[in-house]
Amino acid sequence: MLNKQKLQVSWMVIFAIFMFIFMYLPIIVLTFYSFNQSKFSAGWEGFTLDWYIKLFRDTRILTALRNSVTVAFCAVGVSAIFGTLMAVGLAKYRFPGKNLYLGISYLPLIIPDIAIAVSTLVFLAAVAIPLSLWTIIAAHIVFCLAYVGLVVSTRLADLNPYLEEAALDLGATPVQAFLQVLLPQLMPGIVSGCLLAFVLSMDDFLIASFTSGSGATTLPMEIFSRIRTGVKPDINALSVILMVISSSIAIMGVFLRDRSEQQRLK
Numbered sequence: 001m002l003n004k005q006k007l008q009v010s011w012m013v014i015f016a017i018f019m020f021i022f023m024y025l026p027i028i029v030l031t032f033y034s035f036n037q038s039k040f041s042a043g044w045e046g047f048t049l050d051w052y053i054k055l056f057r058d059t060r061i062l063t064a065l066r067n068s069v070t071v072a073f074c075a076v077g078v079s080a081i082f083g084t085l086m087a088v089g090l091a092k093y094r095f096p097g098k099n100l101y102l103g104i105s106y107l108p109l110i111i112p113d114i115a116i117a118v119s120t121l122v123f124l125a126a127v128a129i130p131l132s133l134w135t136i137i138a139a140h141i142v143f144c145l146a147y148v149g150l151v152v153s154t155r156l157a158d159l160n161p162y163l164e165e166a167a168l169d170l171g172a173t174p175v176q177a178f179l180q181v182l183l184p185q186l187m188p189g190i191v192s193g194c195l196l197a198f199v200l201s202m203d204d205f206l207i208a209s210f211t212s213g214s215g216a217t218t219l220p221m222e223i224f225s226r227i228r229t230g231v232k233p234d235i236n237a238l239s240v241i242l243m244v245i246s247s248s249i250a251i252m253g254v255f256l257r258d259r260s261e262q263q264r265l266k
Helices: 002-033 049-054 059-092 099-107 113-126 134-157 162-169 175-201 206-211 219-227 233-265
Strands: none
Touching: 002 233, 049 233, 059 099, 059 175, 059 219, 099 134, 099 233, 113 134, 113 206, 134 175, 134 206, 162 175, 175 219, 175 233, 206 219, 219 233
16 A cells, blocks of 8 residues: 555656646746857857847847836736726625626636637727827727736635724724725735736737837837747847746745735644
């Protein structure tokens, strides 16, 4: 019996190692070739940091990065406010059509990006709004709002509902109870939702490509325009930088979640 359990554990370890290799080997290869002297990834010709230096001097990449960061910050900022209010309102209040609104508010989580992109473009054309960086921001708010609202709702479900009532009984106004009691407890969920929405906004290609105007090129659009003729080492270097930034954001989100859980258990 003991040998059978050891054999089962061994197979589980082997399977886990195989899956990690399957998932992370392409990332390791990409990182390796980002330091390649060759202009193409066909063969190794020596170690160099020139592609990283050229990347930070590339005005097109820097402009596209600035546009993506602007879109992400604006969309996440608006979504943080309205997503939090939406989650609190749906959790605490009853009103006609609540179930319908609840279903509609989370539709962007399940609708394919291509459907959101096409419908947004049709709407903008119908109301004669010219495409620009602001139309990308408006389109990104649609799905960022749903993600922030979902994460905050999950956090809200774990809170003690009597704390806000106690603050009201002690003389606090509803606004004071929300700002001083409920909001600090929701903050880890708000930050986690914002981090998730920020990464998704930075990564979006379909919606941005359908709703962008002249000169409003985001980073994924710029990358796509360059890799159609082959992946160059500068794109490899850019991918490595983006992975490092995304991993840092993900680790920050996990840290905030664990810290929130520890505070809740105390």
